Amino acid sequence: MKLRKGKTKSILDASIDSALLAVEIYNKPRTTFRSEGFITMMIMAWTRLFHAHFNSTIGDKYYYKKKGTNRYDVVDGERKAWELATCIRKYGELPSSVEKNLEFFIKLRNKIEHRHIEKREVDTLIFGECQSLLFNYESQLINFFGGEYSINEALVYSLQFSQIRTNNQEKANKSALSSDLAEIVSFVEKYRNKLDDATYNSQEYSIKLIQIPKISNTNRADAAVEFVRWDSLSAEDRKAYEKLNVIIKDKTVKVEAANVGRLKSSEVVKRVNDALKKKAITQNLHVALYKLFKIRPKNGAEDPFDTNAEFCLYDEPHNDYVYQDAWVSFLVHFFQVSQLEPADLRLKERNGEVLNVEDYKM
Numbered sequence: 001m002k003l004r005k006g007k008t009k010s011i012l013d014a015s016i017d018s019a020l021l022a023v024e025i026y027n028k029p030r031t032t033f034r035s036e037g038f039i040t041m042m043i044m045a046w047t048r049l050f051h052a053h054f055n056s057t058i059g060d061k062y063y064y065k066k067k068g069t070n071r072y073d074v075v076d077g078e079r080k081a082w083e084l085a086t087c088i089r090k091y092g093e094l095p096s097s098v099e100k101n102l103e104f105f106i107k108l109r110n111k112i113e114h115r116h117i118e119k120r121e122v123d124t125l126i127f128g129e130c131q132s133l134l135f136n137y138e139s140q141l142i143n144f145f146g147g148e149y150s151i152n153e154a155l156v157y158s159l160q161f162s163q164i165r166t167n168n169q170e171k172a173n174k175s176a177l178s179s180d181l182a183e184i185v186s187f188v189e190k191y192r193n194k195l196d197d198a199t200y201n202s203q204e205y206s207i208k209l210i211q212i213p214k215i216s217n218t219n220r221a222d223a224a225v226e227f228v229r230w231d232s233l234s235a236e237d238r239k240a241y242e243k244l245n246v247i248i249k250d251k252t253v254k255v256e257a258a259n260v261g262r263l264k265s266s267e268v269v270k271r272v273n274d275a276l277k278k279k280a281i282t283q284n285l286h287v288a289l290y291k292l293f294k295i296r297p298k299n300g301a302e303d304p305f306d307t308n309a310e311f312c313l314y315d316e317p318h319n320d321y322v323y324q325d326a327w328v329s330f331l332v333h334f335f336q337v338s339q340l341e342p343a344d345l346r347l348k349e350r351n352g353e354v355l356n357v358e359d360y361k362m
Contacts, residue, residue: 007055007060008052008055008056009052011048011051011052011055012048012049012052012145012149014048015044015045015046015047015048015049015051015052015141016045016141016149016151018041018042018044018045018048019041019042019045019134019137019138019151020151021041022037022038022040022041022042022045022134023038023134025037025038025041026038026123026130034123035112035122035123035126035130036112038130039105039108039109039112039130040109042105042130042133042134042137043084043105043106043109045137046084046087046102046137046140047081047083047084047087049137049140049141049144050062050082050084050087050088050091051081051082051087052144052145053091053144053145054082054087054090062081062082062087062090063079063080063081063082064079064080064081064082064086084102084106085103085106088102094140095204096199097198097199097202097204097205098136098140098204098205100195100199100205101129101132101133101136101204101205101206102133102136104129104191104205105129105133107187107191108126108184108187108188111183111184111187122184122185125185125188126188128206128207128208129205129206131206131207132203132204132205132206132207135203135204135207136204138150138151182308182309182310183308183309185309186305186307186308186309186313189309190305193316262313262315262322262323262324263322263323263324263325263327263328264322264323265283265286265287265321265323266283267323268286268323268327268328268331269281269282269283269286271328272328272331272332272335275328275332276332276335276336280335281331281335281342282342284346285342285345285346288345288346288348288349289331289345290312291349292345292348292349292353292354292355293308293311293354293355293357294308294354295307295308295311295312295327295357296308296312296314296321304316304319307321308357310324310326311323311324311326311327311330312324312327329362330357330360330361333360333361334360337360338360
């Protein structure tokens with residue numbers, strides 16, 4: 001249906017403009033706040049899309065009311081419109097995987113709102129979810145208002161500068177994670193790990209792409225990039241895809257379960273003492289240190305996953321914690337530069353003090 005001029009059309013136009021601006025921000029080569037900008041504009045696009053739908057179906061009634069009254073909640077003289085999470089709940093007809101994708105970005109937006117993340121690792125990490133967020137938006141746009149509002153012709157596959165990275169480059173990037181970025185990566189891993197396999201593997205939650213250069217085209221007029229629908233593949237092609245999928249599948253829970261390269265607390269103590277060539281740390285002092293630097297929650301905490309992922313990770317199958325090599329390096333440096341004695345550290349821990357990791361980093 002083609003909308004005439006009016007409030008619904010104005011809201012819908014603003015929604016589409018927000019989505020297109022999100023794509024423009026994401027695809028600009030010099031953008032340093034790519035993820036933040038894309039997520040912010042797409043949340044706005046989705047919210048306005050729902051508002052346009054509600055305006056055309058139930059009228060101008062998508063606003064919060066004061067508790068226990070029929071009066072609208074007013075902020076700065078304007079009625080407070082439903083936020084995206086409320087819109088999703090009020091609509092109540094989105095597929096579960098689409099809801100999970102939106103929930104992921106609502107929570108992630110809140111995480112990054114007060115952080116400035118310049119590194120591109122987050123962009124790479126959440127590319128699949130970003131692509132699904134965009135695809136789902138257009139599908140819902142067409143569902144609400146018809147194919148006339150399809151915007152796919154305005155979008156182009158973005159060009160890539162860098163070649164496939166080596167293992168050493170990946171390790172260097174991971175070791176350079178800031179504390180803010182490590183927290184974001186930890187959140188993404190936790191969220192994904194809580195999803196059931198059906199949701200995680202769905203295209204509505206996250207688009208998984210295998211980028212393989214095409215050696216040649218039979219027809220020179222063919223497009224350089226082709227997107228193939230799963231349901232259009234032959235049984236033989238599906239089997240071939242599944243083999244590739246097993247090779248590249250990277251759901252974090254399967255990697256973390258193996259605890260490759262992770263250390264128990266006793267190994268941390270041994271490595272620190274070996275590096276310093278003296279008994280600088282004991283198991284008890286190690287407990288005081290992880291509490292002082294708040295790299296992990298206390299035993300029995302409500303959210304055991306709330307760790308500083310740069311230094312420590314929660315091992316769910318064994319219900320304990322494992323530590324990263326970076327934690328050993330940090331502690332060695334800390335004892336080399338700090339004037340604090342073990343007795344001082346224990347006293348600070350007993351008094352509930354907290355030490356800032358950034359003050360003691362190399």
